[in-house]
Amino acid sequence: MVKIESSAAIVLDESGTLTVTELVERSGLSEEELQVLIDCGALAPRDAVGASWRFSAHCVVTARTARRLRDDFALDDAHALAVVLRFVQRIEALEDELRRKG
Amino acid sequence: MKYKDYYATLGVARTATADEIKTAYRKLARKYHPDVSKEAGAEEKFKEVAEAYETLKDAEKRAAYDQLGSHAPGEQFRPPPGWEQSYGESSFSFDDVDLADLFAGIAGRGRPGARGAPNMPIPGQDFEAAVRISFDQAYKGTEIEFDMAVTEPDERGFLRRVPKKIRVRVPKGVTDGQKLRVPGKGGKGANGGRDGDLYLDIEVQAHPLYRAEGLDLYMDLPLTPWEAVLGASVDVPTPAGRVTLKVPAGAHAGQKLRLSGRGLSRPDGTSGHLYAVAQIAVPTVVDERQRALYTQLKDASTFDPRAHMVD
Numbered sequence: 187m188v189k190i191e192s193s194a195a196i197v198l199d200e201s202g203t204l205t206v207t208e209l210v211e212r213s214g215l216s217e218e219e220l221q222v223l224i225d226c227g228a229l230a231p232r233d234a235v236g237a238s239w240r241f242s243a244h245c246v247v248t249a250r251t252a253r254r255l256r257d258d259f260a261l262d263d264a265h266a267l268a269v270v271l272r273f274v275q276r277i278e279a280l281e282d283e284l285r286r287k288g
Numbered sequence: 289m290k291y292k293d294y295y296a297t298l299g300v301a302r303t304a305t306a307d308e309i310k311t312a313y314r315k316l317a318r319k320y321h322p323d324v325s326k327e328a329g330a331e332e333k334f335k336e337v338a339e340a341y342e343t344l345k346d347a348e349k350r351a352a353y354d355q356l357g358s359h360a361p362g363e364q365f366r367p368p369p370g371w372e373q374s375y376g377e378s379s380f381s382f383d384d385v386d387l388a389d390l391f392a393g394i395a396g397r398g399r400p401g402a403r404g405a406p407n408m409p410i411p412g413q414d415f416e417a418a419v420r421i422s423f424d425q426a427y428k429g430t431e432i433e434f435d436m437a438v439t440e441p442d443e444r445g446f447l448r449r450v451p452k453k454i455r456v457r458v459p460k461g462v463t464d465g466q467k468l469r470v471p472g473k474g475g476k477g478a479n480g481g482r483d484g485d486l487y488l489d490i491e492v493q494a495h496p497l498y499r500a501e502g503l504d505l506y507m508d509l510p511l512t513p514w515e516a517v518l519g520a521s522v523d524v525p526t527p528a529g530r531v532t533l534k535v536p537a538g539a540h541a542g543q544k545l546r547l548s549g550r551g552l553s554r555p556d557g558t559s560g561h562l563y564a565v566a567q568i569a570v571p572t573v574v575d576e577r578q579r580a581l582y583t584q585l586k587d588a589s590t591f592d593p594r595a596h597m598v599d
Binding site: 190191192193194195196197198199201211212243246247250258259260274282286 | 310313314317318321323334338341345411431433453454455456457458459462465466467468469470471472473485487488499501556
């Protein structure tokens with residue numbers, strides 16, 4: 187029987203330090219779109235090293251959600267995308283709270 | 289392969305402009321997107337609409353689609369002779385290829401397998417899968433194996449739908465709803481483009497006793513009235529085995545008793561706590577002697593839990 191190699195999985199949580207380039211590559215968003223999301227508070231870098239932002243691995247999840255919303259609704263406007271993303275984040279937080287309360 | 293009329297799906301004419309196609313898609317997406325629609329069958333409908341737009345929004349893919357000609361929806365058809373040449377053999381069967389897959393490889397480089405296509409590196413697609421694990425697997429970490437059907441180019445660069453077995457090591461301490469990234473296990477890149485990644489959406493099955501909130505765990509701890517009043521040493525389960533918990537005298541319902549460090553833990557050493565939430569359980573069947581003793585207690589006590597409810 188052919189043994190399948192097992193691969194390590196990286197948990198996308200608050201750890202990790204990704205650069206803007208890595209975040210662009212992993213999410214499929216453009217750097218401009220990322221900038222607008224950061225300006226609107228929809229995406230929060232953890233800190234800046236020199237002149238460059240650093241992001242947690244969890245930002246990949248947020249950025250990919252943004253990309254999915256952008257493509258699903260064919261949104262051209264990055265500001266509209268940021269607003270939609272904030273609403274989706276609020277819905278997810280409420281659903282979590284509901285689930286916890288049982 | 290089955291024909292799908294993408295123009296009909298979007299409700300536009302075959303001569304529609306790119307703007308008309310985008311407007312039509314947006315209207316349908318707003319109507320059927322599962323995040324906003326409660327209609328039955330909305331998700332299925334949205335997938336059809338998204339697939340149609342994916343092909344028609346790109347000028348090259350749309351041109352390639354138009355070349356297939358016009359057929360009745362659902363009709364089994366064979367692409368025109370030119371397509372077979374691109375696939376290199378006249379006996380090639382299109383049966384196991386989905387219409388959407390035909391165009392997936394077209395992204396500014398002509399038809400799949402076409403000779404003289406520019407050698408631009410194309411990164412592989414990312415894949416996503418939902419995975420369900422037990423509480424125990426999440427607590428200890430685990431290795432999971434599952435099957436996926438993916439569309440990827442074969443040795444000659446032609447797209448095929450292939451089954452793949454994936455095996456992943458999930459680290460301990462993952463929580464329900466977390467996402468994991470498995471580098472390089474997505475679609476193959478082409479022309480030296482990097483392989484895509486596999487993203488896993490983790491669902492942790494509910495445990496009959498423990499509820500997780502981040503790394504902390506909560507469990508209900510039923511106590512008898514005398515244990516709550518007098519305090520007690522009680523034997524309780526934890527994911528790592530049974531322990532003795534000291535209940536302080538005067539424990540009230542809802543009080544959280546902390547078992548330090550006995551929550552979930554991560555490979556980096558961070559861990560949460562296990563909280564035993566006190567519940568006062570009352571026996572429903574009491575014999576004569578117990579009834580008499582409870583009555584004595586009632587007479588001996590001035591405790592009034594409803595003192596705050598007096599006008």
